[in-house]
Amino acid sequence: MTKITATTTIEPSYKHYPAKKLSIIAAPFSGGQSKLGVEKGPTFMLKHGLQHQLTNLGWTTQVQHPFSQEDYSTRVKSDTKDMLAHIKRPQLVGEAAQLVYGAVQEALSHNEFPLTLGGDHSIAMGTVSATVEKYPDVGVLWIDAHADINTLDSTDSGNLHGCPVSFLMGLNKTGKLECPPSLQWVPANLKPEKIVYIGLRDIDATEKEILKEQGINAFSMYHVDKFGINKVIEMALMLLHPETAGVGPIMCSYDVDALDPLFVPATGTPVRGGLTLREGLFLVERLAETGDLVGLDIVEVNPDLAAHDVHVSDTIAASCAIARCALGETLL
């Protein structure tokens, strides 16, 4: 046992990125759901000073723009024919996620840590698949109130931000609705044992079946309450890397609606009873401590859905804090 003193603190490290180069990938896309404004997430986080904050943590940073904010918001508003049965905007979602995929591949090819700022969660089809390509044994931690594993056949809403995991796992290749050409590029390289959820509390009945069928490990808010967030994260790491006692590359796809709407009110599908701000930050502090974090998404920040300015600043401050804690900020 190392002696604990009042000043004992964690030591974040990044063994896969010894040069501490960071690529901030802006993914201002809203077409995976129906509420405009989520494309403003990256701009607001950057305006809050995120790049400077991460530079202060010792990273050499650059911002990538695989597409512009206007690009897709204009097309999302005007393109009403982009439908497959009741599935909304498969063409735009496929295109945007593929551009994000390319940007993450590019960052990883230069050994830059990819930090992707959404936009809605459909862009994770690109971030996760590019990361699995580079790190085949990576474990994905999906932090979310939702499971986002609906298939084309099972989705009620037709919103593709509720479906990225099913595409990542290749579950739309055999369904009734045929996978549209725009989404056929998704490599489907994520195995069910290589994803673990934390924070779930609003899961469709169809999704529950898929989770069971696929044998996917999920920690809902019940588990967080029962075991505490520390135990939950340790169990999650063990499940993702069982052969090496929890050690191995980790990617984190962080939907800010995992946090309670008290802390993150400006998001498209808020659900009460979520993680406290400290639980949500502890999660990523712990990942920083493993030395094994290889990529991070922060998604579903929608500044337009705030009732007043304090809602906006609370949401943006929490979202930027997630990035900082994952990338080396410590309390002491």
Ligand SMILES: NC(=[NH2+])NCCC[C@H](N)C(=O)O
């Ligand atoms: N990324 C999110 N916030 N997803 C919410 C998904 C909600 C619901 N399960 C759906 O399929 O539409």
Ligand SMILES: [Mn+2]
């Ligand atoms: Mn969610």
Ligand SMILES: [Mn+2]
């Ligand atoms: Mn999500």
